Amino acid sequence: MTPSIRGCDQAMRPILEVRDLTIHAGSEAHPIPLVESVSFSVAKGSTLALVGESGCGKSMTALSLMRILPEPGVRIAGGEIHFEDEDLVSAPEQRMQELRGNIISMIFQDPIASLNPIQTVGNQIIEVIRTHNAVSRREAKARAIELLRSVRLPDAERRIDYYPHRLSGGMCQRVMIAMAMAGAPKVIIADEPTTALDTTVQAQVMALLRKAQTETGTAIVLITHNLAAAAEAAENVAVMYAGRIIEQGPVREIFLAPAHPYTQGLLGAIPDSDEDSMEISPLTEIAGNVPRPGTLPDGCAFAPRCKKAQERCRQDRPALTSHGNRLVACFFPDSPAIAQ
C-alpha cells in the first residue's frame, strides 16, 4: 500500500481513486512493466496533473482509467481503479461502455485525428448524446447546439453541419470538449489537450476546461509534459518517471521547491527567465536519455542520470514515502524543500 497524502482533499472523498495500478506489455511469461504501483486520487471539482516526459507511462495510465489500453498485449496487471463505489478494473465491459464517454470522458491530444472525418461534427455529438440518453434526434441536435455554444464555437448553428476538415485545430478541440461534456461527466481525462494547438488557442482551451469544471464540478485528470501548464491548471501533481510516480502532492509546493532530483532537473531545464545579457547562459541539463520500458536499471530508475546518486540508489529502489504534504521516492530528497 502506498501511504496517502496528509492534508489535502481530506474533507472531500475522492471521486476517482487509483491504487497500486500496474500496467504490463509483452507476454505473460515475460512482462514488460509500463506503469508500476501508481496511486492517486482526484476529488470532485479538482484537477490532478500527471506530468512526465515521453515513455514515463502517463498516457498509459490515462488510457487504463477508461480501460482502452492498446490491444493486444497492454493490460492492467494489478491494482484498483475506484470510481465512486465501483472498481473499474473488474467492472464488466458493458458497464464500462455505459461510463465511457458519458460519466468518464476523455479529450485527446490531436483533435483533428480524434474526430471522424466522414461525419459532420453535429452527428458525432448527437451520436454520443443518443447512445447514453433516450432522446429524439431533434432534442439531441438542440442539445448539441447548446453544447457547442457553451464551448464558444463561433456560429454553432451553422458549424454543426460542418465536417471536421472545415474547422481549425482549436475549433475541433472545442468540438471534442463539447462531446466530452455531453453526458455531464464526473471525470474528464485530458491527455495533452492543448499540445497540438497554437499558444493563444491553448489558453482558450484551458480556460474552457476550467469553466466546464466550475459549472459542473467535474474532476479532471490532466496529462501533460508542460510543467507550467500543469501548475496553472491543477491543484495536485504527480511527477512520473519510467513508469512510477517519483514526487506527488500540492502543485505549487512541489514546483516552488522540488524535492526529487528529477523534478528539480525538469524544472531547471525549462528556459524561463527574463534574460537581458547578450551572453546566453546554459540551461540545466539532465544528462542521458529517458530509459525505455523493459531496460530499467536495478535500484532507482533515475540513478544513472542523477547527480546525487550513491551506491544505495543503484541497488535499492526507493519507495514513495511521505514528507509533510508530499510523497517523494528518493533516498536523498532535497531537505529544505521537504522541511517546509
Add this chain to the structure above:
Amino acid sequence: MTSLLSCRDLVVEYPTSDGTLRAVDRVSLDVERGHTLALVGESGCGKSTLARAIMGLAPVKSGSIKLEGEELVGLSQRELRRYRPVVQMVFQNPYGSLNPRLSVGRIIEEPMMVQNIGTQATRRKRVLDLLDRVGLTSEVATQYPHQFSGGQRQRIAIARALALNPKLIVCDEPVSALDVSVQAQVLNLLVELQRDLGVSYLFISHDLAVVRHIAHATTVMYLGRIAARSTSREFWKAPAHPYVRALKDATPSMAAIRAGTPPQPILEGEIPSAMNPPSGCRFSTRCRYAIDVCRETEPLLRQVAEQSWVACHRVSVSGDGAVIAPEAQLAAS
C-alpha cells in the same frame, strides 16, 4: 558591415483554387553575424513560408533576399546551389528529416558529396569531427537513424547542417518535438556551436520560453505581416504590441507562477484566413484596443524605441521616450 542575411519587402504568394494566397506580405528582416534572430508566430502567420523562401523553396513574388550582399531572388535552382553551403537547415521532426536507409555517417557526409568537397577519406574524417562536435561518439557513424532517440537524431541533423561550414542555419522549430530535459541539451548545444563557430541562426518557434532564452533579436509575425520586432533581449519583459502581449500572457510560465502573477485576460477568436485578411490592422478583429482607425488603415512598422519597432496605431511614445502600450493608456485615462 552589412547583415549576413537581409530580406526587404518580401512577398510570397501561392496560387490556390480560390485565388492567390499571400502567405508572406512585405516582410523585412536582418540576421546579424553570430547572432540568433527568432521568428515567432502562430500557425498561418507565414514564418515557415518565409524560411522556405530564404532556402529558395517558396515562390517569391517580389522583394529581395540578400545573403552577404548578394541577391538570391531570381536565381535559378542551379545558381542557388553555389549558396547552399552558406545556408543550411534543421527541421522540426527528427524522425522525418533523416533518410532511414542511410547510415548516420553517410547522412552527414552527403552534403559534402553533393558539393564535391574533399576526398572520401577527408570527408570521413570530417564526419567524425562533426559527430564529436555535436556530442556523439564515432561508433554512431555506422549506425542507422532508427537506433536513436529524438534528441540524438536532432544532434545528427545539426551535424549534417554543419558539414559545409554554413554561416546561417535556419532552424524550424528544432526542439518542439523533444522532451523538456532533451530540449535543454539541444538548446545548449546550439548556443555552444554559435559561440565556437560564429554561426547565425534564424530560429523559428512558437515557444516563447525557448525564444526568450536563445534569441538576440525577435520578429513576431501575424497573418503574413510583422507585428513587432526588437533587437533587444528585453523584448518580452514588457511588450507594447497587443498581440505580442497576448502571446506572452497565453504562455504558461513558471516565472509567473513563482511571482504569483494573476491570470491575464485571454485573447479570444482565431487567426482569420490569409485568403481574406481583415482590412486595416490584421489583428484588429481580435484586439480589445481596436478603434476605427485600426479597422481602416493598416499600421506600418515604426520605431518606438532604440531597439524596438511595432506596427500598431495604439502604441504611443511619451515625451521622455517611454513606450506606452494601449492597456497603460486606458489605465491612465
